Amino acid sequence: MSQSSAPMSHIPNPMKKKVLAALMAVVIGHVAVLFAVSHMKTPELKKIEKDPIKVRFVQIKEDAPPPPPPAEPVKPKVQPKPEPKMVKPQPVVKPKVIAEKPKPKVEATKPIVVDDRKEELKKEQERLEQQRQNQERLEQQKREQSQRDQAERERKAQEQAQAERDRLAREQAARNTPRTLSQGQISWVRSPKPSYTNKDLQGSDRVIVVAIEADTSGRVTNVRVTKSSGVPALDQKIVRSVQNAKFKPYKENGVAYPFKAEQPFELKLNSNG
Template sequence: MSQIAAPQMPTPPNQMKKKAISIVAAVLIGHVGVIWGVSQMKAPELAPIDKKPLKVRFVKLQESPRPLPPKPKAEPKKEPPKPKEVKIVEKPVPAPPKKVEKVQQVQKQTAPKTVTAPPIEAKPTPAPVVPTVVTETKVKPAPAPVTPPAPVTPPAPATPPAPPAPPAPKNVSLGGGVSWLRAPKVSMSPGELRSSCSMVVDITANEQGKVTTATARNSSCSPAVNRKVESAVRRAQLTKYVENGVAYPIRGVEQPFDFQVK
């Protein structure tokens, strides 16, 4: 015969609370006992350490005197050139010619006798002696005339070489030599395109493929649509057209546009 285990009855809540309270009380009592035991223990006494006080001495640092800058050397003074002494000697004045006085014999008529007086020679008077005076005068040499330097004419600037003439544009077509590197994008707002229309845009571009002109022709669209398409084409870019390693500007490129309104 098989034994049937009887179902265990659940522990009432009051007994569970008593067990929990008894466990908490036991833990608290244990802690209190440990704290009391630790408080009764004596701390070990440490031997004092004798240390001598440190002696600190403040020393004032003296800054070393900065060396004086060397005195500039005095430039020797240039003495002005001494004027040359020129001696001027005056020529002696020639003595005037001696004057000779002639005494003519004068016959005096007397009544009884005629007496002829002997000729009297006149003594020459000495000519005055003119003293010769030699004076020395210092004459400063006249400064030499300063001739201004001749004006220097600058050399004529060299004429720069004429720039090479730009290559003539080539007539090409889409797919026959160039293609769109950045195709034109035309966006229409609602109601701007009222009916279906079409047009052809003539394009010219430079050596780099940048569109320079875009002109709509044979257009059945409104002028506003024409202007928007031309502006979109000018913002686009074509590939370079190269012949024998030389890039050429292009013209005659035609791009058709066909707008359909559904």
């Protein structure tokens, strides 16, 4: 302390005041700088919205490394002179600007050139295929319609055949059903000739009625007594004579029918005995 104050004592009073004033000014300046730096607000950085960078990796061919440069002589390092330390304000951090890499060029897709001739040929083939399918459907419809018509014709033919069979059956049944005739409606081809004597009549005239059935040809098929003469043996003689007789066929509109009729026989005594 004594040593530092010794030189100052040799400095004149005005000069001492100037040195003190300079030192105070330096100290006050440093204090002011420190105060300003401590109260300085850090600026808020705005968020920068950027599209994500599209990176395309490109394979780079590695070239041969260049030859090393020639060695330079080592120069002695010069020690810089010490500079007085000064308090610097904190640097303002600036936002980093990310450089957007250029987007890779997308090559335009070349339009596909369609051969008009191939397209027309394809359309023509489709048209022919559609025409063929339509023709097949039409032919199938014709075949089905022909089958339906054939089935309908067969059904009608069967109905007509059945109707014809029914008609013939009715006619046959009608022909087989004997017609009931009177004595004036029948005629004999070979009339019955009964043979009897007064003894068979047993002394009196007799009357016998028989029912006769004949077929379509006029042949007698059945004879039965509906009114007896009173003498059974005489009745049997009359029945046998009728069975051996024959009628003319009975016809209606040219169709022969069987018939039945009753035929009376009057048997009288022979005056010659």
